[in-house]
Amino acid sequence: MEPNIHISMTAILIAVVANFIFGAVWYMPLFGRTWAREMKMDPDGPKPPASVMIKGMAIMVIGNFLMAYVFAHNIAVWNPVTWNQPASPMWGISYAFMAAFFTWLGFFLPQDLGRIAWEGSSWKLFFINTVHHFLSLLIAAVILVKMM
DSSP states (O other): OOOOOOOOHHHHHHHHHHHHHHHHHIIIIITHHHHHHHTTOOTTSOOOOHHHHHHHHHHHHHHHHHHHHHHHHHHHHHOGGGGTOOOOTTTTHHHHHHHHHHHIIIIIHHHHHHHHHHHOOOHHHHHHHHHHHHHHHHHHHHHHHHHO
């Protein structure tokens, strides 16, 4: 049986924009000062030049795109409809939550824990980053599931 994978580029682009905005809110007004201190930066120090900020934002857009694109494929492969089977009654928000949670648990959380073990990151930085990773996956999953 061949899968019939349909990926919505519109959903991917919306997930990219949503995660870019979410990251900006998360790492600026919500946890920016704490994150900067935990990264050993002076939150009151000189701001980086615009070129550094633009480069960082461009890299984040690329990263958000790659995450959403691969995540969309992962979600589609687990959808029974992709395999010409009846739709799952779980499809929807609960499916999006499970896709985000298990992707975070298996791929993001171990990397975040590795930063504690090998890079000496603080637990505060761990929680700021790992909760961001989970919520960004959840945002993308809800958008992708609802628009696929």
